[in-house]
Amino acid sequence: MKAIQYLGLTVLLFTVITTTAQNKKDRKIMRDAKSAKQTLLKNDSGLQRFFDTSAGYVIFPNVGKGGFIIGGASGNGVVYDGGTPVGMADLKKLNIGLQAGGQSIIEIIFFETAVDLNRFKEGKFQFAAEASAVAVKSGIAVNAKYKDGVAVFALPKAGLMADASVGGQKFGYSPF
Numbered sequence: 001m002k003a004i005q006y007l008g009l010t011v012l013l014f015t016v017i018t019t020t021a022q023n024k025k026d027r028k029i030m031r032d033a034k035s036a037k038q039t040l041l042k043n044d045s046g047l048q049r050f051f052d053t054s055a056g057y058v059i060f061p062n063v064g065k066g067g068f069i070i071g072g073a074s075g076n077g078v079v080y081d082g083g084t085p086v087g088m089a090d091l092k093k094l095n096i097g098l099q100a101g102g103q104s105i106i107e108i109i110f111f112e113t114a115v116d117l118n119r120f121k122e123g124k125f126q127f128a129a130e131a132s133a134v135a136v137k138s139g140i141a142v143n144a145k146y147k148d149g150v151a152v153f154a155l156p157k158a159g160l161m162a163d164a165s166v167g168g169q170k171f172g173y174s175p176f
Helices: 024-045 043-054 114-121
Strands: 002-006 011-014 056-081 085-111 150-161 170-175
Touching: 024 043, 024 085, 024 150, 043 056, 043 085, 056 114, 085 114, 114 170
Parallel strands: none
Antiparallel strands: 002 011, 056 085, 085 150, 085 170
16 A cells, blocks of 8 residues: 555555565466466467466466375466466375376366366365376367366476376465
């Protein structure tokens, strides 16, 4: 809030923060998410259709996965409503099964409708154990479809891991 004098009256100006993250960590995640979006589109321009038509999406630019028998993943991301950043998100995953290695990925979740996006924001969203992401590579997004109101894509950045599931992920959301 800022006060100024105008014609002898004190006027209070309120600054609305809609796309400005609150701290240094969030600002870095937002920069990384913007870069991740460009990387995703560079790898498969067919994703533009999802960016253009989805009610919203969340980009996790740096998800770390690793495990040997017992594995896990975690990451932080940015939630967009109609293309506008509205908050921050986090994901956590723990699984047991045949897996080995470590990997860093970009993960993006598109929400088909406002109802689907609101389920995510309200904390009523998680993947079933068998859910998996579509690996991003040129041309793959053209035939991709929403399933239960979401479409999930993943692009490996580094590392090698024998596990492509996203099932069992839990999410948190904090609005700006």
